[in-house]
Amino acid sequence: MENKFSSIRVLIVQDDKVLIIHRLNHGSEYWVFPGGHVEDDETAEEAAKREVLEETSLRVTNISQIVPYLHPDNNESQAVVLAQVEPGEPRLGNGNEMFTDEDQYIPQWLDLKTALGLANIVPEPASKIFHDLYEDK
Numbered sequence: 572m573e574n575k576f577s578s579i580r581v582l583i584v585q586d587d588k589v590l591i592i593h594r595l596n597h598g599s600e601y602w603v604f605p606g607g608h609v610e611d612d613e614t615a616e617e618a619a620k621r622e623v624l625e626e627t628s629l630r631v632t633n634i635s636q637i638v639p640y641l642h643p644d645n646n647e648s649q650a651v652v653l654a655q656v657e658p659g660e661p662r663l664g665n666g667n668e669m670f671t672d673e674d675q676y677i678p679q680w681l682d683l684k685t686a687l688g689l690a691n692i693v694p695e696p697a698s699k700i701f702h703d704l705y706e707d708k
Contacts, residue, residue, distance in 0.1 A: 576639065577647040580606035580697040581619045581631070581654050584705060589686045590661060592626060593677040601691040604651070604701070605678070619652040627661035627678045640696040651700045 582604050583590040592603050605626040609618040620631045636653040661678035687706060692698035 575648065576609050576615050576618075576650045577642075578606065578608050579615050579618050579622070579650045579652050580604040580694070581623050581652045582697070582701055582704075583623070583654050583656055584683060585655060587683045588680040589683055589701075589705075590623075590627060590629070590656065591679065591681050591686060591692075593675075593679060595673070595675040595677075597673045601693050602686075602689055603693055604697055606652075615650055615652055619654055623654070623656060625664050626676070627656070628664035629656040629659050629661055631655070632657055638700050640700070642694065643696065649694075649696070651697050653704075 580603070581590075590605065592605060594601050594603055605623045606619070607622045607626075609615060613621070615637055616634050619634060623629055623631050631654045633655040634652055635655070638651045638653070640649055640651070641647065642649050661680065663676055663678060683705060686692070687702065692701065
């Protein structure tokens, strides 16, 4: 039976780099892994593929694990999906390249050690899973 998640975050680590989105949002600066809402008619795997393509223009080639968690604020069932993508430079996909000075999405490959040192990866449960999996590398 498929677990149903309200949202997912996709953790992609390849060649000692992590695929991450730098967010500048009305004076706030933080980082997120690609991901978002799981549609009613899709699995976590399908949502991961769709969200990564929309947010980075890269195609998921392999999903190795799904790590569920409950969101601390609303107790919703969410997950971190561990995946691999095709080689390439990330860029926003599907025509969503709208930026303002106050609201920017900057997808990029970031050195793993640098990413592990970031204090503001959200949501916190996804950040914790990332640290638990890669802190000792």
